[in-house]
Amino acid sequence: MKVPRYCVGQLVNVVGHCAGEPFNNDFFVQCRILCPADDGTYFVRVLKSDGYSIVDEDSISAYPLYDQEKPADRKRIRVVFFGNGLFALPTLKKLVEQGYDVAAVVTMEDKPCGRGNKVSPSPVKTYAESQGIIVYQPRNLDSDDFLQAIRDMNPTVGVVVEYRILPQSLFKIPKWGVINLHSSLLPVYRGASTITSAIKDGKGITGVTTFLINSGLDKGNIINNLATYIGDNDSAEDIHIQLRTNGAVMVDDAIQRIAHSCNGIPQSDLICDFIQPSHAPKLFRKDAYIPWCDSAYRVHNFIRAHSSVIGGQYYPKTPAIAGSVSTAWTSLKMIDSDSATDVKIHKVSKTGIPRGYHAPGEWFWQDGSLMVACQDNLLSVDILQLPGKKRMTAKEYHNGFRGVCKGFCDISPDDKDETTSEK
Template sequence: MGTPEFALPCLEALVKSKHKPLGVVSVPPKPAGRGQKVKSSPVEARARELGLGVQTPERLKDPSFLDWFRSLNPDVAAVVAFRYLPREVFALPKRGSVNLHASLLPKYRGAAPINWAIYNGEQKTGVTTFLLDDRLDTGAILAQRECLIGPDETAGELAEKLSNLGADLLLETLDGLEAGTLMLIPQSESGVTLAPKLKKEDGFILWERTASQVHNQIRAFSPLPGAWSKLGKEVVKIYRTRVLPSNAGNAAAPGTWLCFDDRAGLSVYCGEGAIELLELSLEGRKKLTGPEFARGQKRLADKTFELKI
């Protein structure tokens, strides 16, 4: 059971493993992109290419879907980046439903663990497999693997790394369940942090924070949904930055250009320190390097980034 590209390595690994996928469940196709053409999820599309049976129910409690799921008589359900499962679904497999979560639970329970880990400047994260229960990301832990977060790593880059690490961990977990060698570890309620679904306003760049915090916010939202700011009448999305050495100083207000040059590139003062803008775009336009942006948008050289939405 899964939806986005993050779940594809798990699907591929399962198909190649000794464990036999009986079917795949994903979300219904929906309009996407500028043309609003109806599009299947990455998991549904790949499952059909692999010749697997796919169900895309609107409601997981729909009797016809439950009848189909029950007819498979599954040993276990593998759930990766899907949606909340009601008890009628997660309790149906003989050994329960195993969820792969992109954090070291109980830290970062919720829909966006990768983004919030980077936003908060974490240097380490990982993946967890656990048994689903009635609450969100609270079930007993089966296995975990750690990985480091690079100081300039974006959410997209970390997601790719964790998706592959997670595929290995999922197979390891299924092997352990089959062999009866795994111990269930209840999650501690101490150390719980939350990773709620991202809202547009979460991506608005807070220039009054330190350069490191601004850098973390930008890479946490890159490539999607993209951290953003207002520059004059324009909305600017920023995807990649670099924290400048501390001797850049604080000679101007946060959100003010330190450098706007078609050779040296772009840099901006923060509440403490400054950052270089390496990759950015006007909303709806293609991504540019700092020098490319400066060359094509000289009219914005005298503007200042807004501090409030």
């Protein structure tokens, strides 16, 4: 990806025809950048016509807010990093590799993780210790001893990625404040299940945002953002990887912008037809129960939105912070069985085949594919997982059942467990 030269909220001049204006208009039209994209383009709002356009960087005429060829001395910027899992790890690595003075890492306490419930450190802690960085795992972020330890470091800036809500007594300590990396294009999808919500809602675009923490939940001034396009078949796993990679670069960009006295933009300045505040709530296991009575399009989005991250996110029994919460699942009862089995569905494909006489939730083998009926069309199940087993293809599942693949999924999840949550 290319680090954007211009940033969100910046007023720029764009060549008129590139912004969708007729040739007989002014050569340049004024636009406000709503978000740069990781393909090097910019999504802008054309102020004169109140329209929207996607433009290349070469069509923009404006002074950048700082000279990227002359970065602030990273060795003189002392960072305290707050983070936890796989989404946070690339950012911490980037800060270390870029030469920032990472004075300490603050992460969650070691907790049971994985199939054997073995007490394990977070990925962030493991990496920090390998680099000789001091690690703190406080239960109480407001404790006097912990706050004093952070003050004694005299940090220039704090960075938060995939961690808890910081109290004001803590985020007021660093000289430049605390930067939060968030996995959406704020103010869209404030909250916990950002990636899942974007894919489930059928959005074609999402991204990362860096902002300065204040007392509101994900409501601080935006430093910059970066859009990523969501493909028709992209899963939450795919987007999670893309965003955590882009996010690491954008945190470095955010620190440099603050070092060059760039002020953040209030989120309210970005609200328009295409950008409206929304909430991505904390999700539980029951929220990943597949709604087979919906259209095949919506069910396909639902399943890829709830795809899990390979290797598991840290703390699988707690709500997700950035990404999918629980793998999409269904309760399946085979015709030759008296009991139902919970089955995780990792990947499906659209077929365009009408469901015909098949009831929503009906599960059967047809023409070499494992099919499930939805409200209108059939979906082909590609990858699934039985309890206590590894992921398997539909063909492997078919072979394991000796060709018997006929059953019905429960389409009434109302009685499912509402207290269990997982990443």
